[in-house]
Amino acid sequence: MFFTISKIGWLLIQPLGLLAIALALLLFLTWRHRMWLSVLIAALSLSGLLLASQTNLGRLLLQPLENRYARPGAMPASEEVAGIIVLGGGFDGFVTVARGGFELGSSGDRFVEAVRLAGLYPKVPVVVSGGEAALIGNAEGDASIAPRFFSALGVAPDRLILEDRSMNTYENAVFTEAILPAAAEGSKWLLVTSAYHMPRSVGAFRKQGVPIIPWPADYRTSGEETFRLGRNNPAAAMGEISDALREWLGLLVYRMTGRIGGY
Numbered sequence: 684m685f686f687t688i689s690k691i692g693w694l695l696i697q698p699l700g701l702l703a704i705a706l707a708l709l710l711f712l713t714w715r716h717r718m719w720l721s722v723l724i725a726a727l728s729l730s731g732l733l734l735a736s737q738t739n740l741g742r743l744l745l746q747p748l749e750n751r752y753a754r755p756g757a758m759p760a761s762e763e764v765a766g767i768i769v770l771g772g773g774f775d776g777f778v779t780v781a782r783g784g785f786e787l788g789s790s791g792d793r794f795v796e797a798v799r800l801a802g803l804y805p806k807v808p809v810v811v812s813g814g815e816a817a818l819i820g821n822a823e824g825d826a827s828i829a830p831r832f833f834s835a836l837g838v839a840p841d842r843l844i845l846e847d848r849s850m851n852t853y854e855n856a857v858f859t860e861a862i863l864p865a866a867a868e869g870s871k872w873l874l875v876t877s878a879y880h881m882p883r884s885v886g887a888f889r890k891q892g893v894p895i896i897p898w899p900a901d902y903r904t905s906g907e908e909t910f911r912l913g914r915n916n917p918a919a920a921m922g923e924i925s926d927a928l929r930e931w932l933g934l935l936v937y938r939m940t941g942r943i944g945g946y
Contacts (some may be wrong), residue, residue: 739911741923746904748930752885752897755831759873759896764804765866766844768895769797770855770876770884771813771825774832780823785832790877792901794832797875800898801838808864809838810872812846812855840846840887852880852933853942863893870894877901880924883934886943 706728713721734740775788787794801809813825826847826864834840845863849855863872871894876884878899909918914920937943 688940695853710783734918735924736806736917737912739908739914739920739923741920741925741927742904742908743910744880744927744931745923746906746908747898748880748882748927749902749904750906751882752899754898755896757879758803759871761804761806762867763870764807764896765870765872766808766810767795767797767800767804767875768859768888769874770852770874770880771811771849772877774823774825774828776815776822776824776828779828780821785828785835786828790901793877794829796898796900798836798838799835800873800875801833801842802872807835807842808844809842810844810859810863812849812859814847814849814854819928832877841927842883852883852887853937855884856891856893859891860888860891866894868903873898873907875900877903879903879930883930883937884941886934886937890944 695891708724773788773791773793779785796808799813801807809831811826815822815824815827824847826845828843830840833843844862844864844888846858847856849858852871860886866872874881874884874888874895875898878901881897881899887895903926934943
């Protein structure tokens with residue numbers, strides 16, 4: 684139920700969803716001859732659209748999330764690493780299920796970094812957490828796709844531990860904790876996900892008592908962004924603000940519902 688409500692709710696309150704609601708309201712008010720309200724909503728909608736598509740506001744909202752955790756200054760020693768956990772969301776499950784193979788999505792750097800780490804720590808397991816989480820349509824989950832991807836890049840299949848039930852970050856942590864093998868005392872798991880998604884992920888895994896070392900990947904900002912006007916790709920700018928709002932809202936909801944600990 685939480686998954687369905689969160690997916691449907693986000694469709695309504697994401698930037699384009701809000702714009703669609705505003706246009707519907709504008710149409711209704713125009714029909715009812717409420718001109719001053721119509722002008723106000725039109726002005727607010729236009730301002731919001733320009734702000735989201737022609738500035739770096741999305742990056743400014745993503746930046747504090749990405750800067751919350753940095754990779755360690757030096758690579759941890761082998762005996763300090765229990766294994767690698769990479770969270771789903773890196774593959775395009777809709778394209779992959781139709782065409783086969785493994786198609787990386789916009790967050791595919793998560794899995795590229797996981798392969799790199801697997802090469803640096805060749806004796807530890809690689810845990811892939813992510814089921815099929817599409818609300819509409821037919822897609823393949825990341826844990827299902829991952830064996831083909833890792834095998835093609837030289838990571839032995841017997842190193843993989845697949846968690847294929849989770850549909851959100853909270854379930855990533857809960858279901859992964861349940862299948863993790865015993866680790867050497869004092870060792871920790873390298874947690875790999877997109878940098879902007881790391882605060883919520885760290886909170887969820889710490890809530891489940893999993894000892895982790897945050898290992899962010901898939902950066903979207905320079906870390907030194909300042910406000911600026913003009914974007915070559917307005918659609919990308921809209922995507923950034925959508926990602927940022929979803930993540931900040933996710934942190935708020937997870938905190939209110941007790942799904943995360945300290946992050």
